[in-house]
Amino acid sequence: MLRVLVLSTLFPDASRPNFGIFVERQTLSLAARDDVELRVVAPLGLPPFPLSRLSRYAPLAALPRREQWKGQTVDRPRFLNLPGTGGRFHARALAAALTPLLEEIRRDFPFDVISAEFFFPDGPAAVVLGKRFGIPVSIKARGSDIHDWGRRRHVGPQVIAAGQAAQGMLAVSEAMRDDMIAMGIPGDRIEAIATGVDLARFTPRDRVAAKAELGVASPLVLSVGALIPLKGHDIVVDAVATLPGVSLWIAGEGPDRKRLEAQIERLGLGDRVRMLGSVPPERVAAALAAADAMALASEREGLANAWLEALASGTPIVIPDVGGARQVVTNPAAGRIVPRTAPAFADALAELIATPPASADTRAVAEPFTWGANSARLHAFLSRLASRGGTA
Template identity: 60%
Template sequence: MLRILTLSTLFPDATRPNFGVFVERQTLGLAAHPDVSLVAVAPVGLPPRPLRRIGHYARLGTLPTREIWKGVDVHRPRFTALPFTKGRYHAAALERALVPVLDAIRADFAFDVIDASFFFPDGPAAVALGKRYHVPVSIKARGSDIHHWGEAPATAAQVRDAGQGAAGLLAVSKAMKADMVTLGMPADRITVHHTGVDQDRFRPAADRTAAKAKLGVPGPLVIAIGGLLPRKGHNIVVEAVAALPGVTLLIAGHGPARAHLEALIARLGVGDRIRLLGALPHADLPELIAAADVSALASSSEGLANVWVESLACGTPIVITDAGGAHEVVRSPDAGRVTIGDPLAFAAAIGALLADPPTQAATRAVAAPFTWEANTAALYEHLTRLVADQR
């Protein structure tokens, strides 16, 4: 029985059900493995105490410090995330907070390996804790944890040092692995570990026209799913669809760029066919994606976006930028198009797919390798190897 301690600051809770759902799904798959015993630690970063009573921090403060979450034993210790320090002290604060928690866990659960499912601040803290408990550490890189924290002056050295100190590393795409190597991490310790998709839930609509009608969309439908952040490039997709008469765009997500997007939609005079849906529960996404003719995301950086493979599993082709593992997903015209982050280029790619769409079956077939079963099997093999090598 492999005893795993999974550590992730990116993990859902009662106040944030969509937060880190893919880390959750990976963890649930691993916990269900017949040869695994798993405890999860999902630390909650909070500002110093006077600020903890404000806004969403107050809600986070009400979370239990330990609970059974979807059948998994999850600990939720707090650590102090000092504001205005650009993350410089996050990993050290996390390590200090985790020592008494992991000491107590280890008294009853002698974990063999620490599985850190997000690179920062989890990775540096995990490496230090691995030394304390004499167990190997694996760290997974997903996207912004490398592209932001791994390049920011205040945290870049911590990310690099954690990558060099871990027994093994995981990358969501080959492109992410290359970025990690560029930062100075050892290539021979990095394994590409693709995400999975629930192909029973994410599947083509039996009648796409009827599915669009339920959404109040009479003609071609494009969707864009992702946080309303500048790096997601939703403004590019808005301008692209604005140039395609009769095409509707629905954007699902929330974030600080909402006001800018609302102003752009108003300025372009397309409020009748471009709508911001806000954040949607992950459970509602299959129906939305399956209704769409095209799924578009103009990100400036990605690892391997989960919505790419979810869209393909729904039989919906994608139009994306050449970011992260784009070419690991768009391997044929049936998957969609990879283009530059420019409104005219996106409009041309979307228009081409609307004019000559691949079959839903052909698009779905591209997503066939991306299963949670494959994800779990590869992760179990990776962690087992690290433990064996340590012994």
């Protein structure tokens, strides 16, 4: 029996049901195996009093410190988040907060391996804890943890040091693995394991009927991702502005909302572009099945879950050549890889709307990316680490 302690600052809670949902799905898939016992630690970074009383932090502060979440025991310890420090003290504060909790957990759950699900601050903290308890550590690289945190002046060295000390690492794509190696992280300890997709939830439907259910009569483009500049929603908005009669729905929430709303108003697209906000997976699935294409103009990615969810829904994608794009867009039925410009996106979207690929052919591209396959490879990887113990 493999006992896994999942450590993730990205994990859903009652106040943020879609936050880190991809980590939740991987965790539940791994926990469903008969040969795995699992415990989740999902820390919450809160500033010191009285800042912790601010409205943005109040829902997190009110969460239970331990609860049953979809059948799994989840601990939600607090660690000190010092505003204005650029995150440089996050990992140290996280390790300090977790030490007494993990000592308590080990009395009843002698875990064999720590699986850190984001490279910062989870990774450096996990390395400290692994050394303390003599337990091997796996750290997973997902995207911004390498491409953003890994490039920051005071945090990047912590990310690299954690990668050099961890017994094993995971990357969501081969391209991500290459980026990690280029930073100085040992490639012989990194395994690329692609994410999974729920093929039962995300599935093709009759597109005309799916549009009718959503009250859509025109060609529809969907963009799925957090409202941050990195995701490039503004590029897709500019592209759709040149496609008369095409509607765009944007599913996601974030600090870029006001800027995007101003752009939509300036371009006179209020009747064609709709901001959906944060929506549950079921609504995303319905919108993807209705869409003629999914467009995401990310500056950087690992291997985006939204790509696979669209393909599983029979909906082709238009994306730049970032991260694992070439692992996913392997034939024309999957969509197009284009330059990260509005004209290039507009041309690709117009082509896919005019001559759509067969939904079954698009769906076939996603079918190898099952959560079962992900879970089997993850279990094998963590088992190898556990068998070697806490040495790199």
